[in-house]
Amino acid sequence: VIPDLQAIVGDEHVLVDPDLKASYETDWTGRFTGTALAVVRPRTTEEVAAVLLVCASAGAKVMVQGGNTGLVGGGVPAGGEVLVSLARLTDIGPIEAGQVTVGAGVTLAALQAKALAEGFDFGVDLAARDSCTIGGMIATNAGGIRVLRYGSMRRQLVGIEAVLADGSVLSRMPGLDKDGTGYDLVGLLAGSEGTLGVITQARLRLWPRLTQRAVALLAAESVEAIVEMLPALRGGLPSLAAVEFFLPPGLGLVRKHAGLPAPFSAEHPAYLLVECTDRVDPLDQLAAVVEELPGLVDATVATDAAGQRALWGYREKHTESISAEGVPIKLDVSLPLTLLASFIAQVGPKIEAACPGARPIMFGHVNEGNVHVNILDTGSLHDEVTDAVLQLVASLDGSISSEHGVGRAKVPWLGLTRSPVEIAAMRAVKNALDPTGLLNPGVILG
Amino acid sequence: VIPDLQAIVGDEHVLVDPDLKASYETDWTGRFTGTALAVVRPRTTEEVAAVLLVCASAGAKVMVQGGNTGLVGGGVPAGGEVLVSLARLTDIGPIEAGQVTVGAGVTLAALQAKALAEGFDFGVDLAARDSCTIGGMIATNAGGIRVLRYGSMRRQLVGIEAVLADGSVLSRMPGLDKDGTGYDLVGLLAGSEGTLGVITQARLRLWPRLTQRAVALLAAESVEAIVEMLPALRGGLPSLAAVEFFLPPGLGLVRKHAGLPAPFSAEHPAYLLVECTDRVDPLDQLAAVVEELPGLVDATVATDAAGQRALWGYREKHTESISAEGVPIKLDVSLPLTLLASFIAQVGPKIEAACPGARPIMFGHVNEGNVHVNILDTGSLHDEVTDAVLQLVASLDGSISSEHGVGRAKVPWLGLTRSPVEIAAMRAVKNALDPTGLLNPGVILG
Numbered sequence: 001v002i003p004d005l006q007a008i009v010g011d012e013h014v015l016v017d018p019d020l021k022a023s024y025e026t027d028w029t030g031r032f033t034g035t036a037l038a039v040v041r042p043r044t045t046e047e048v049a050a051v052l053l054v055c056a057s058a059g060a061k062v063m064v065q066g067g068n069t070g071l072v073g074g075g076v077p078a079g080g081e082v083l084v085s086l087a088r089l090t091d092i093g094p095i096e097a098g099q100v101t102v103g104a105g106v107t108l109a110a111l112q113a114k115a116l117a118e119g120f121d122f123g124v125d126l127a128a129r130d131s132c133t134i135g136g137m138i139a140t141n142a143g144g145i146r147v148l149r150y151g152s153m154r155r156q157l158v159g160i161e162a163v164l165a166d167g168s169v170l171s172r173m174p175g176l177d178k179d180g181t182g183y184d185l186v187g188l189l190a191g192s193e194g195t196l197g198v199i200t201q202a203r204l205r206l207w208p209r210l211t212q213r214a215v216a217l218l219a220a221e222s223v224e225a226i227v228e229m230l231p232a233l234r235g236g237l238p239s240l241a242a243v244e245f246f247l248p249p250g251l252g253l254v255r256k257h258a259g260l261p262a263p264f265s266a267e268h269p270a271y272l273l274v275e276c277t278d279r280v281d282p283l284d285q286l287a288a289v290v291e292e293l294p295g296l297v298d299a300t301v302a303t304d305a306a307g308q309r310a311l312w313g314y315r316e317k318h319t320e321s322i323s324a325e326g327v328p329i330k331l332d333v334s335l336p337l338t339l340l341a342s343f344i345a346q347v348g349p350k351i352e353a354a355c356p357g358a359r360p361i362m363f364g365h366v367n368e369g370n371v372h373v374n375i376l377d378t379g380s381l382h383d384e385v386t387d388a389v390l391q392l393v394a395s396l397d398g399s400i401s402s403e404h405g406v407g408r409a410k411v412p413w414l415g416l417t418r419s420p421v422e423i424a425a426m427r428a429v430k431n432a433l434d435p436t437g438l439l440n441p442g443v444i445l446g
Numbered sequence: 447v448i449p450d451l452q453a454i455v456g457d458e459h460v461l462v463d464p465d466l467k468a469s470y471e472t473d474w475t476g477r478f479t480g481t482a483l484a485v486v487r488p489r490t491t492e493e494v495a496a497v498l499l500v501c502a503s504a505g506a507k508v509m510v511q512g513g514n515t516g517l518v519g520g521g522v523p524a525g526g527e528v529l530v531s532l533a534r535l536t537d538i539g540p541i542e543a544g545q546v547t548v549g550a551g552v553t554l555a556a557l558q559a560k561a562l563a564e565g566f567d568f569g570v571d572l573a574a575r576d577s578c579t580i581g582g583m584i585a586t587n588a589g590g591i592r593v594l595r596y597g598s599m600r601r602q603l604v605g606i607e608a609v610l611a612d613g614s615v616l617s618r619m620p621g622l623d624k625d626g627t628g629y630d631l632v633g634l635l636a637g638s639e640g641t642l643g644v645i646t647q648a649r650l651r652l653w654p655r656l657t658q659r660a661v662a663l664l665a666a667e668s669v670e671a672i673v674e675m676l677p678a679l680r681g682g683l684p685s686l687a688a689v690e691f692f693l694p695p696g697l698g699l700v701r702k703h704a705g706l707p708a709p710f711s712a713e714h715p716a717y718l719l720v721e722c723t724d725r726v727d728p729l730d731q732l733a734a735v736v737e738e739l740p741g742l743v744d745a746t747v748a749t750d751a752a753g754q755r756a757l758w759g760y761r762e763k764h765t766e767s768i769s770a771e772g773v774p775i776k777l778d779v780s781l782p783l784t785l786l787a788s789f790i791a792q793v794g795p796k797i798e799a800a801c802p803g804a805r806p807i808m809f810g811h812v813n814e815g816n817v818h819v820n821i822l823d824t825g826s827l828h829d830e831v832t833d834a835v836l837q838l839v840a841s842l843d844g845s846i847s848s849e850h851g852v853g854r855a856k857v858p859w860l861g862l863t864r865s866p867v868e869i870a871a872m873r874a875v876k877n878a879l880d881p882t883g884l885l886n887p888g889v890i891l892g
Binding site: 096097098119140141143147151152154155164168169170171172174175176177178179180181182183184185187188190191192196208209210230231234235236237238239278279280285332334335336337338365367368369370397398399400401402403404405406410414417418419421422423424425426428429430431432433444445 | 542543544565586587589593597598600601610614615616617618620621622623624625626627628629630631633634636637638642654655656676677680681682683684685724725726731778780781782783784811813814815816843844845846847848849850851852856860863864865867868869870871872874875876877878879890891
């Protein structure tokens with residue numbers, strides 16, 4: 001298979017030397033690793049199609065990789081696959097009618113820079129922006145802090161190009177905002193984690209840039225209170241752009257490792273970071289709504305950009321502060337909003353029972369009921385702690401993965417929250433589009 | 447099969463008398479008609495599942511119907527099917543966390559009334575609101591005038607319950623705003639026009655109601671100008687809720703049949719109806735943006751609710767005014783925005799060549815490039831005129847159906863704008879989920 005692959009992409013883009021392959025074979029957290037038969041780096045959709053045909057006829061499986069920033073082992077080999085890296089599909093087209101065509105290997109940061117230069121914003125933003133690629137973000141239907149305002153990746157898509165398992169190219173790229181002719185194949189490929197096709201290009205919606213910003217950090221009398229504040233925030237603030245929560249343990253780590261001062265004179269049970277963006281300064285509107293919030297015990301509003309960045313720091317420095325403390329288990333769950341507080345109340349004792357002394361740090365996106373559960377000091381009890389948390393999620397009608405995907409890591413728990421009927425339907429769709437199981441074996445459906 | 451169906455839903459809900467079946471067997475436009483073996487009116491998801499199993503084991507095909515307001519013949523029998531009407535699935539649950547669970551047979555008007563009573567809006571609105579049902583709207587991924595602000599039906603869905611062809615019930619109803627566990631089956635069922643499953647319930651997102659409104663009617667120097675106005679409207683007005691266009695022929699019919707006065711002292715090449723909604727009065731913002739629009743030749747802004755309704759009348763009375771003139775061919779296409787003006791310039795001559803004397807009346811949703819092409823005085827040349835318009839759409843990279851669906855009416859033209867690879871992928875998905883072709887035979891894929 002190697003000479004055939006070399007003939008397609010050139011010798012220098014078929015890596016077989018272990019040293020050259022290494023950075024593709026292990027994820028950035030170091031938790032998932034496997035040996036690839038070869039790493040292939042095509043430059044075009046046509047090359048991807050040719051690579052897939054060669055692999056299919058040789059009986060080699062294919063693993064697809066974007067920026068290798070995933071958190072669920074969905075982009076590294078299990079062992080023996082041809083790893084297809086899309087990092088060289090980096091073309092960015094012109095912005096026309098508020099849309100842009102980008103290659104799968106374009107990083108989020110490169111897209112953001114392009115949009116910004118022409119007065120637009122891209123709707124999804126993530127901490128991994130310098131490395132994560134648009135193809136990978138679509139494949140996992142990535143979310144982040146702006147889902148409340150702009151939706152997840154699927155919502156940003158007005159077109160897609162993908163190579164299917166039989167080497168055919170599915171292309172839907174004219175940039176139609178609305179198209180009622182048959183099944184939503186674009187939306188189906190989004191979130192399919194590379195198991196139904198290899199996304200090579202996308203046509204993306206951009207949003208007019210909103211330059212005026214107001215940020216407040218709120219202290220709440222309870223976790224229940226942050227959920228109860230949401231209707232007033234959403235109802236009173238059409239300019240609402242983000243509602244992020246965190247809790248005292250996370251704030252403690254952020255203060256310890258990032259050296260930030262205490263935001264309030266006392267500690268409080270829960271914190272909410274609220275941002276509004278608009279064409280005109282939304283500060284007065286935000287302040288007026290905050291004053292009337294139920295369950296509010298303290299609040300601080302930033303009046304300039306430096307102050308806004310400082311308030312965001314309490315939320316954004318969580319990930320690095322947790323990592324400074326140790327290697328956490330990183331879970332990403334969502335709950336019905338009415339059960340979010342109940343989950344947060346119960347999860348600590350469940351974790352303690354599974355692994356005495358383990359330390360959960362939680363934060364996330366309130367509007368979507370999305371809790372990032374990071375757990376430190378779990379020793380060898382990784383699976384036991386994961387199971388305890390995800391069983392609780394399932395008992396509360398939640399999802400075991402809100403925005404990270406299933407990958408290989410969450411496969412054992414998929415059946416907790418997706419019914420046999422749903423899993424059978426997914427398997428039928430997989431078999432329909434990839435009958436030989438060529439693409440990303442072991443991902444999502446195991 | 448009749449006694450078995452009677453045993454499930456009760457004798458009175460299995461209609462076999464031609465007079466009783468008649469209203470289900472012909473669509474409201476009178477263009478599509480067929481004889482059903484029987485009309486079955488289940489009350490619950492369980493009854494729907496039992497009906498499907500009976501039909502499957504008897505070898506009878508199933509046609510699914512909501513409010514029978516479709517425009518493409520997707521809800522009436524071709525002949526011999528068991529017609530399953532979902533009109534009795536009318537339960538509406540409580541509004542919780544900005545979401546509501548509704549049965550497939552709930553009308554849009556009933557949902558709107560429920561939402562309004564608790565300070566919410568539903569994101570999709572249509573002229574057929576008193577008759578069309580939520581199930582049918584999901585099945586066709588219905589759009590309408592507010593897509594710019596809130597998206598189409600798929601975007602309103604946070605959960606779905608559907609009976610699959612094998613009688614199994616796919617239920618995804620906890621109301622999770624974000625769920626990264628596998629394929630987007632909810633989004634796939636939306637827009638599948640009943641061919642992949644029978645939607646029986648949905649969990650829907652509601653939006654906080656915005657009570658302050660500003661409406662302007664703009665006259666533009668050309669059709670190109672209305673497209674060129676869009677970036678300034680979108681960029682300058684976060685409160686933008688609708689941007690609708692119409693042209694002199696449509697305005698003429700509206701003035702003739704609805705008796706409206708001329709909106710401006712002279713006739714202009716194109717008109718744009720712009721609405722903003724917000725928590726605070728958006729009139730000043732709207733007026734400031736309108737003043738600076740390129741290609742503007744005249745404008746009128748309504749300052750009170752009566753004036754706003756009057757301005758909306760010019761756009762909303764198009765459909766009834768066209769019907770008052772005759773029975774039109776109703777096409778619903780979308781174009782890339784950069785080619786919208788080109789389409790409108792070319793379509794008149796194409797129609798004239800196919801059918802001399804035919805009169806196209808066009809209006810629609812500018813942001814989505816969605817043009818409703820109504821054509822009067824086509825005599826017996828229905829297919830020729832349709833073909834002329836849709837061939838032009840295809841040559842301009844458009845869609846032959848933007849928001850009406852494919853149904854049976856558009857099947858012959860599906861291949862114009864969906865590639866063989868796309869159609870093969872759709873067929874594979876259909877075969878995977880409905881291998882015997884039980885559901886809605888002839889719809890979408892023929």
